[in-house]
Amino acid sequence: MEATTLQCLYKPRDYASDQEVKWCPGCGDYAIISAVQKTFSELNLKKEDVTIVSGIGCSSRFPYYMNTYGFHTIHGRAAAVATGVKLANPDLSVWMMSGDGDSLAIGGNHFIHAVRRNININLILFNNEIYGLTKGQYSPTSERGKITKSSPYGTVESPFNVGELTLGSKGHFYARVPDTDVKLMTEVMKQAYLHEGFSVVEVLQNCVIFNDKTHADITSKETKLNNQILLEHGKPMLFGENNSKGLLLNGLDLEVVTIGENGISEEDILVHDASAKSNVLHNLLIQMKLPEFPIAMGVIRNADANVYDKAFFEQMENQEQLSKYKSLDDLFMSGNIFTINS
């Protein structure tokens, strides 16, 4: 984390391009772009070394607004394009910006495979639980029963939980943040950058036009203290006013307890270990739901594992050493060759 203590090369706003930002006034995407710009600034990233890849959706317009290299691709394919970018030039810092529809509906396959391979790309997943750009149809993260343009009588499907899907796909970095907290987003994005491998940062993003306040129970000023728990590596899992509440393990279940009640003290509270190899507890934390539990925020899982691009290039270097050919001419002239004279 050394980078953050150095003098910054650029101010956050230096990362903005000259293009006008075209999201609806009040859209959660504005906060996310601020956080990304702050993150880049604090990480001292060179503009030319960053490539931002997106699919299609409101959120996917993101690259246009950044003065880095950017690619607004086609719907659902950002992960695949980003994979090509990273394998073509592993020195680039590759970021992927994508919506819940883009990454989890049409792009679901590339998502699970990028996670599985653990390629070193940072995904910011703008989860507004709706298809914004196409004006309000339900998405694979829309809550069951939701009335939208394409579900006038309520949906009859249950949503994905982004964190569960990430872990089920063998994910090693998953974080959840509300779009209301630029500071937290920045902190988490920095960790995503520092994590080697595929990092999934789910942002609970508000779409003021087609799904306003869908996250309000979690993110609003009034409720957030009790309805969010910020997980920090190495720290006890406390939340609520004055951190008066905490989480305990009861068999295989989590339990919310109040400090001081029933003889519970801070020492009894679980301590967050984001780097645990086992994902069992991470999964339990990810699955916590209102009203019984607070919603887990912060970096929930951040574990080491084999990184695809690293292994890929290591194998390449090995082969450069081991190959019996030193040039294509060697190769072409190998095997059974014969000569024809005029």
Place this chain on the structure above:
Amino acid sequence: MEATTLQCLYKPRDYASDQEVKWCPGCGDYAIISAVQKTFSELNLKKEDVTIVSGIGCSSRFPYYMNTYGFHTIHGRAAAVATGVKLANPDLSVWMMSGDGDSLAIGGNHFIHAVRRNININLILFNNEIYGLTKGQYSPTSERGKITKSSPYGTVESPFNVGELTLGSKGHFYARVPDTDVKLMTEVMKQAYLHEGFSVVEVLQNCVIFNDKTHADITSKETKLNNQILLEHGKPMLFGENNSKGLLLNGLDLEVVTIGENGISEEDILVHDASAKSNVLHNLLIQMKLPEFPIAMGVIRNADANVYDKAFFEQMENQEQLSKYKSLDDLFMSGNIFTINS
């Protein structure tokens, strides 16, 4: 399970079509088709009420060999086609036959969405950890480092665990069976049929030609007693010779213990609850790996949940009641209409 006690309508071989079975001699697929035929027979399924949908792959040739309705579709799309079949006629018993490539490589997106929606379809997933039909490239379930036609120096990616991916996609039925045990396969397939919702039955299938013995550590006669544990709902988790070993929970970790050692008796052993709403323990069982643990077999998860097609048609019936229109003519004549006279 009443069906199984009745006189069977058809013998297993009555479900065979007149087409010659074209798998390689010794292929695990033969055992799977036997099990499916036995299952249908024991369930007393009418041939015309069964529709078998597959993608492309060796395993996907399956429908041709069955005297039911069948659809050999295109690579990776069986789940989507099967979904259409089920929604067009929910009375059909819809089975999907698919390989690890078909369902988890190109078909990954349809797989996770079918699981999430929990549509009442039974998937038999032939996991030979290889692309058989195209002659031996690695698949998303091939173990790391595996040398195949497309990975001459070993793969550099980690595989999916089918069960973890199923649970991460919100799955409610997951079973694992070896292709060496037709009886167990039959039993598990019957449970898959009886489960309402999307059932994933992963068969560890041997490809004699391109990935021979890849499951041998688990399935071979010599090793299976110690390397498999058959999980049965309501029964203790015992395995090994004379069921001398069992599983315990130690905090959030599983542990293998020997009955009679360190004061452990059968009563201490975990009892399998496939129907538990929480998937935490199921996930732990699914993740067990050799050599530390035996591989979990049988129906690991079988929990009730909202079923897509059921909810879909309930909503339809509701609308038939509630609609203010009784005919299309009503609809066409609603709103602002005006008359033009000649």
Place this chain on the structure above:
Amino acid sequence: MKTTLESVVIKFAGDSGDGMQLAGTLFTDTTAVMGNSIATFPDFPSEIRAPQGTVAGVSGFQIHFGTSGVHSPGDTPDILVAMNPAALKANLHNLKPACTILLDSDAFSKKTIEKAGFGNNPLEDDTLSDFKVIEAPITSLTKSALTDLGLDNKTADRCKNVFTLGIVFWLFSEPLEQTINFFKQKFKNNPTIAEANIKAIKAGYNYALTIEAIKSSFTVLPAKKVPGTYRNITGNQATAWGLMAAAQKAGKPLFLGSYPITPATDIMQELTKHKWTKTRVFQAEDEIAGICSTIGAAFAGNVAVTTTSGPGMALKTEAIGLAVMTELPIVIVNVQRGGPSTGLPTKTEQSDLMQAVWGRNGESPVVVISASTPADCFDWAFEATRIALEHMTPVILLTESYLGNGAEPWRIKSLKELPEIKPLMLETKDANWQPYKRDNEKLTRKWVVPGTPEMQHRIGGLEKDECTGCVSHNPQNHELMVKIRKEKIQRVANFIPEQRYKGKDAKKLLVVGWGGQFGILFGAVNELQKEGKDIAFTHFNYINPLPKNTAEIFSKFDKIIVCELNDGQFANYLRALLPQFKYEQYNKIQGLPFTVKELKNKFNQLLEEK
């Protein structure tokens, strides 16, 4: 016949305090600079201080502008901007059918609705069902857009009109520069206010762009109206209704497998409302699942449809091949938009024709038809379904953004007057039946669906034996099957009407059109015919196969000109199929429909040349 696109009437209406006069004036200035002819009609409330929120207090500004034919401020607006319920109420009686209404949804509270004299909330009942309504929370959006500036509430509120103007500018693809300069000029001593106005107009413009707002076009009735009962209908709605009607006439449930995409989403959204008809709408995870579920539903006996637009169509390519091979009846609706790639999602174009006829691997023929007006989308959706079911084939129906979002009066059809559709279903065992055994006349196979006793069979994407349908690698069988699949499509021509044309006495120039430009092409030719020019017009709805008498018609003319919104795809297609004729082209690739003026110019030029 003429379309509104030659000239347009916009009316800005709101409370006296809402700045409607300014909005109107600014818009006028810009359109004037863009070279339009203009007539305006400011219309103030008669009372000096009429009560806020009442109909009496509504202030309006009407602008009529266009490239030609603007001689008055216009009768009725094509677009009404209503800043509150009263403004809506005041203008509701005087709207063109199916016009676009842009509303500030923030202004619709219980109180204001009552004050305006509405019984119910007009946004929730049927009041606006015939119009294309764009509901935007203008007040709050404007506020959010200006938060940074630290303005007081009132000042921010005053910028609503400018925000709204931004939306209107987007709808007409007008540039903002002129207006921005005006603000800079006008408020040069108050840079904050200048900035507020500039921010507001940009925010409105970007908002419309972001939500892919589309205005509808409206076509007025042709001179000779068929007597009957009418309602207004958009092309997408007509498509949805035509599909429902066809399913009913075929006696099977309708199934739609689709994934949202502009400008096709409305068809899905319309159908999903009508679950009461047993219509099954499956919002799939992507376009591939959309069409694959459709193929599954067709296999299982539903009238199965998928809807999409260009990029989605591209994704469905492989699966269309499967439907060709398995000879299942499905309808694929492509509401075309500007391409290539993501292109211009909200603009109209006719550039997916080649993709429809030839864009698949292998020899993979399908029926391709197209609609020509918003209302006749009903008929062509019906016809697409009929052909699919009666010829056991995938059918691609091409419509366009211009049709899908356009509207016109539709003579309401009763189910009784629609023809029966006879699916080729076989429900009881026939001893001679084989899965690919064919009818001699149409070369169709029978539709035997799962659940039918004693006829279990298997189909798939591999080449199949000509009769049994079993997988076959036989070389001769493959050639035979390629020929049969082609001939089956060709024979559809025996079951469709002959091509007609207008201008029986003409010899010199034949204008050929297809798809959604019918109205404008018809209008242009009609005017020239009235002027006594030697010109005729024929419009194609059947693309593959072409009507059987096509060559016969073409042979009557000295010159043929093919007019389309692309770079010449139908012209190239005709060259391949009917190479004996020479085809001139008129093409426009601007995301916009033709204008009568440009067409007449081109036709006159060809008429004058030797």
Place this chain on the structure above:
Amino acid sequence: MKTTLESVVIKFAGDSGDGMQLAGTLFTDTTAVMGNSIATFPDFPSEIRAPQGTVAGVSGFQIHFGTSGVHSPGDTPDILVAMNPAALKANLHNLKPACTILLDSDAFSKKTIEKAGFGNNPLEDDTLSDFKVIEAPITSLTKSALTDLGLDNKTADRCKNVFTLGIVFWLFSEPLEQTINFFKQKFKNNPTIAEANIKAIKAGYNYALTIEAIKSSFTVLPAKKVPGTYRNITGNQATAWGLMAAAQKAGKPLFLGSYPITPATDIMQELTKHKWTKTRVFQAEDEIAGICSTIGAAFAGNVAVTTTSGPGMALKTEAIGLAVMTELPIVIVNVQRGGPSTGLPTKTEQSDLMQAVWGRNGESPVVVISASTPADCFDWAFEATRIALEHMTPVILLTESYLGNGAEPWRIKSLKELPEIKPLMLETKDANWQPYKRDNEKLTRKWVVPGTPEMQHRIGGLEKDECTGCVSHNPQNHELMVKIRKEKIQRVANFIPEQRYKGKDAKKLLVVGWGGQFGILFGAVNELQKEGKDIAFTHFNYINPLPKNTAEIFSKFDKIIVCELNDGQFANYLRALLPQFKYEQYNKIQGLPFTVKELKNKFNQLLEEK
């Protein structure tokens, strides 16, 4: 020039006890019934009881069969069946280059290998690198196939030859009936043995079908051999090597994003071996990820390629549009197979041409070229890469199963003799640079890749401003961009050689071919020219754009006939582009290449008609 497909030599070789004579005889009987002319050469070991497993003990049976030109049992086999190492060893010195060898891999143990006199295991070293080897565990497969029958080991083992014969029948698409009847007849008193043989032959056939076994074809050298050093090469290998050579000449790493599919997989499998060249092979989760990763790699500065076949090509449709819009250099190789849909995965066809040129949404032009022989796949892969990089465009390279799996001698090229490729990369800031600013000559934009300081920019699939590359909804800009994209591709014609033809004095008939049927077409025309016929031949490798002098050549002839393995796609394409000519067609859609005989018949017929 002639190809082996007119007649084929097969040799069955194994231990004396392996039943090779029977296998040979049975195959002969079947091919005779199928109407082939035949010559056979049984070749027994000279010693009566030569030691098992030694070269001396090898028994062989050679069959030469075909539609014409069979006057001897043939010199060297096109297909060698070797039941053990000794059989391989005995025949290794007398094989056609690149012929197919079918081996029983079970028979290759350390002991048998030594006995046969091999130093190392020939399956593991380079011994067989020039052949198309089908390794099948024949012994164990046969045993498994027969387990149900409860035969003793020895009897089951005896059926190996019949199992093997089943594989050979599949390779030649010969039917099994004849042989099955023979078994029924011969073993009518021993039904178990009859059944064993029938089971074995079917199992062998099905095994080959299941693993999609493909035999290679082999083209002999043209009469005038260019002096030089040669090696044999298959089309897929040549494609892979051509791509590697091109990347090296462009000075950039090669990237391949691909998903396995018959018959294209070999290209990927070849490239993945050569990681030492810094080639990056990404085996993607599907074809869409294959091409999308390729587009990403092109954006980031690699020489980026994706390989596939028909159904995979269909899936890549949408992404090709993105590459068109973003004007990135990528190469898309389509090794065509029989369609539509899954079709005939192991058979050859040329039916993806329309898809390549026109199969996308919107006006979406790309360069399309094709290879004509296995060896020249090297050159065309190189040329595809050159055009992509020097013209900043996606290029589709069409090859075919017949080329990909076919082999011929290749005059080895050294890197030195290959031309430089000059990517249009800009690496240091140029003040006038804009992302879509173009070169006046070629209309190309510059390739500025991430990592380059001070030139950050954004690209995407929306329509873009003609110079800045920013998103633009401007109608005129869109039309301009459609024209520019088309013109850019047209101008490639200024940088390719003129079309050539053979038969300068001919006037009557021009034979037009494209793609992998070059050799056979050339052969047929050559023979007719020698017979003094008024015929010429021109073969197209550049499809879009066509060489500039195409019309000029066409205009020299009375008749033009377009010959292709599809239903007339290139002919239709030519009609659309050069409608001034009349095109006859010769088409074959059987998954098989042309034969010289059928071509000559057709040409003679046209030459005789007025």
